Amino acid sequence: LTTCDAIHEDFVQCMTMHSSSCIKASEYIYLHTPTSPSYASLLQASQQNPRWLNSTDSSPLFIITPYTESEIQASILCSRRQGIQVRVRSGGHDYEGLSYRCSAPFIIVDLIYLRSISIDLDDETAWVQSGATLGELYYSIAQKSRIHGFAAGICPSVGVGGHFSGGGIGTMLRKHGLAADNIADAYLIDVYGRILDRETMGEDLFWAIRGGGGASFGIVVSWKIKLVRVPPIxxxxxxxxxxxxxxxxxxxxxxxxxxxxxxxxxxxxxxxxxxxxxxxxxxxxxxxxxxxxxxxxxxxxxxxxxxxxxxCSEMTWIESTLYFAGYPKGQPSDALLNRTTLxxxxxxxxxxxxxxxxxxxxxxxxxxxxxxxxxxxxxxxxxxxxxxxxxxxxxxxxxxxxxxxxxxxxxxxxxxxxxxxxxxxxxxxxxxxxxxxxxxxxxxxxxLNYKDLDLGINQQSNNTSYSQAKVWGKKYFKGNFMRLALVKRKVDPKNFFQNEQSIPLLSTPK
Ligand code: FDA
Missing domain, CATH: 3.40.462.20 (Vanillyl-alcohol Oxidase; Chain A, domain 3)
Incomplete structure (x- = not known):
């Protein structure tokens, strides 16, 4: 066996042991190796910036497309054991491709099949899984109500996971703030594989994942959002x-x-x-x-x-989302379900x-x-x-x-x-x-959601200090960067969840 084969074999064995579902049950294949027929198309499917297609970054060892939380838990646990990195992808719109490229050995956890949306009009809230797109969310809300919407970004193919965790600017920002301002709860799987909600993760971590970038802290599986009221026209x-x-x-x-x-x-x-x-x-x-x-x-x-x-034109709120996305007048609203950017x-x-x-x-x-x-x-x-x-x-x-x-x-x-x-x-x-x-x-x-690695990056060696990272961190977060680094130290003390611009550990309290 080559080293690579050995890693593959150990990883697959580990996943089998730690996930409650069967890797190869015919309709639920969630582990894709470079030799799987599905691998190449999955790798490219939600890669919204083809700039990286010819890049020299290594290809992922595996792409995991979980159907349940237990497969995410197993992915984290097995990657930690093998010393390989995890990149999590929701909609794949990261401006610098950080959800699907990495120079170290890594796997992609692609949340494409975790995209259910359930709306509670009595409570005016919804639970939405991270793999859903904004278009899927807007469409689902409009299927239930003409007088509710959500304050988030303009492009329907953007994924909920990256967008909410980085802020979320859209056409209703002056009335309702960012998408992140309208989140009431979330489920996150942390570095130890624990599934945490707002109460169990605590207010610091809940604060951090609403604008600080989820990828530094864990994998956010779903979000509870507060719907906003919109006029019928x-x-x-x-x-x-x-x-x-x-x-x-x-x-x-x-x-x-x-x-x-x-x-x-x-x-x-x-x-x-x-x-x-x-x-x-x-x-x-x-x-x-x-x-x-x-x-x-x-x-x-x-x-x-x-x-x-x-x-001027008058229309329903859902029609306005199609209008801003660049669709022609009269376009049926199911165009919002198209997961690829126009x-x-x-x-x-x-x-x-x-x-x-x-x-x-x-x-x-x-x-x-x-x-x-x-x-x-x-x-x-x-x-x-x-x-x-x-x-x-x-x-x-x-x-x-x-x-x-x-x-x-x-x-x-x-x-x-x-x-x-x-x-x-x-x-x-x-x-x-x-x-x-x-x-x-x-x-x-x-x-942060318009990510720009020109502002500065973490060192490969995994020992970027807080003061080095301040060069770019203060630009995104100003005075909040320190609190993000404190949260990071508490929830991921070995810096497992890392990338070129992940929040560094604050090594000495200031
Ligand atoms: P992707 O899956 O690439 O993830 C982005 C980052 O978040 C990565 O670091 C990833 O690892 C991490 N991540 C993803 N899912 C996660 C999860 N479940 N848990 C933890 N971490 C996770 N922005 C805006 O504010 N308003 C707008 O109108 C638009 N419009 C727009 C149009 C187009 C065409 C593009 C390409 C981008 C935008 N954006 C935007 C920017 C967009 O908000 C930003 O790129 C988001 O991070 C994209 O989220 P995705 O889930 O699609 O990306």
């Missing part, structure tokens, strides 16, 4: 302006208005150069009310936008938070950057409203009062060759450098 609009139509002035003005509007109104900006021809500046809005209320509201606070009835291509993203309006000349400079590349996007999402009512330390996500908006910069490309990839990545790094004087500083803040 909502209004949306999309105003498409071009650079030559005075778009810069509008973007400039938006910065003074968007975070101060009533909580029911969300107007974001998407600047994009898709075809390499003209740069579009889109004002994209959800209003939790009707058009006749929306128009006077916008015309009073933001008359420069010139909003007219013909720019426009899948390689990408690199970065994020910023803005506290002071950016001067017009700088905005003009951004648009000039955009004329040099195609398939580039800058998404500006307004804060204020409920986000300002929540304190910085309430959850690990600290970017609350004082932030006007969040920026996500994104570049996509089709040709996955190294030279081509490097060229696009260089472009976004230069844009990020250009923005430095105009965004938050000390620290320059970033959003």
């Amino acid at each position: 909502v209004a949306v609009f999309n105003i498409d302006t071009r650079l030559e139509e005075g778009a810069i002035k509008l973007v400039h003005r938006w910065q003074y208005v968007a975070d101060k509007l009533p909580k029911d109104l969300f107007i974001r900006i998407v600047i994009q150069n898709i075809a390499g021809e003209s740069i579009q500046v889109l004002f994209n809005s959800l209003f939790l009310g009707r058009i006749d209320e929306l128009i006077p509201l916008v015309n009073k606070s933001f008359p420069e936008l010139g909003l007219k009835a013909e720019n 426009y899948k291509s390689s990408f690199k993203a970065k994020s910023d938070f803005v506290k002071e309006p950016i001067p017009e000349r700088v905005l003009k400079g951004i648009l000039e950057w955009f004329s040099d590349e195609k398939l580039v996007f800058m998404i500006m999402e307004p804060f204020g409203g409920r986000m300002s009512d929540i304190s910085e330390s309430q959850l690990p996500f600290p970017h609350r009062k004082g932030n006007l908006y969040n920026i996500q910069y994104l570049v996509k490309w089709e040709d996955n060759g190294i030279r081509s990839s490097n060229k696009h990545i260089h472009w976004i790094r230069m844009l990020y450098k250009y923005m430095r004087p105009h965004v938050s500083h000390s620290p320059r803040a970033a959003y």
Whole structure:
């Protein structure tokens, strides 16, 4: 036997001993080896960033697709015994591919079959398993009620597991906060294989997994969420302006208005150069009310936008989720069940938070950057409203009062060759450098769900200190980073759950 075969054999034996289900019961095969017919398709299925397809990272020794908690417990236990790492994947949207790639020997625990959703309208709550997507969640809620929804992200194929545990920004954030702000309970399997709920895990760990990234602390199996009320009919609009139509002035003005509007109104900006021809500046809005209320509201606070009835449409909340996801009008809502992102291509993203309006000349400079590349996007999402009512330390996500908006910069490309990839990545790094004087500083803040390994990574040797990790940790978590490191020391003292940006152990109390 080679060493590799021996690891395989021991691991399979260990899984058989410790999981209550049979590995090969015909319809429930949950352990996939590189020779299984299912292995390659599983590896690629929910890998939403093809940028990593040619990477030199090792392939997973196994992919485990658990049907029950006991298979997750066994995966953790057997990986610990064998000294191999675990990467857990829910929707596979991690910006840096950390749910399915690793340079050390590892397995993937893919929660694709743990995606049940049960809704309790009396209580206005739902239990949702981590492997469900946001689209599946929205769809299930709408099947039961026209007046309930959930405050989470815009892209339906995003997985609940990664999204909730990293925050969760969506169109209802000004009214209801992040997805993580609306979680009431969770089940997590820890490094010892224990299944813990809110009560048994304690408030510190429950706090940490709502924005601190679940992957540092265990495997979250399911979440209890608080549904939010939505009106039976909502209004949306999309105003498409071009650079030559005075778009810069509008973007400039938006910065003074968007975070101060009533909580029911969300107007974001998407600047994009898709075809390499003209740069579009889109004002994209959800209003939790009707058009006749929306128009006077916008015309009073933001008359420069010139909003007219013909720019607006009324629809149900579930239709608005399809609208924001880019589906055409009339698309049946079961499109939300599609688990693959609509426009899948390689990408690199970065994020910023803005506290002071950016001067017009700088905005003009951004648009000039955009004329040099195609398939580039800058998404500006307004804060204020409920986000300002929540304190910085309430959850690990600290970017609350004082932030006007969040920026996500994104570049996509089709040709996955190294030279081509490097060229696009260089472009976004230069844009990020250009923005430095105009965004938050000390620290320059970033959003965990828009993960960016350029900010800094843990050492392979597993001994990154807290002070080394502060370089990137403070950007995501500010003052909450210390508490996350304390929780980590308590719940995973040997740093079993680790990755390039997992929370480090705090070795000496401060
Ligand atoms: P994935 O499965 O890759 O997991 C991401 C991270 O969480 C990994 O480190 C993984 O190990 C860990 N993890 C996953 N499941 C876990 C579990 N059950 N227990 C513990 N750890 C777990 N964000 C946003 O706020 N608003 C938005 O509108 C969007 N839109 C969007 C569109 C597209 C096309 C992409 C690619 C991404 C977004 N995002 C976003 C970002 C998204 O929220 C972020 O990438 C999430 O981490 C994705 O969660 P997944 O479960 O899909 O990813």
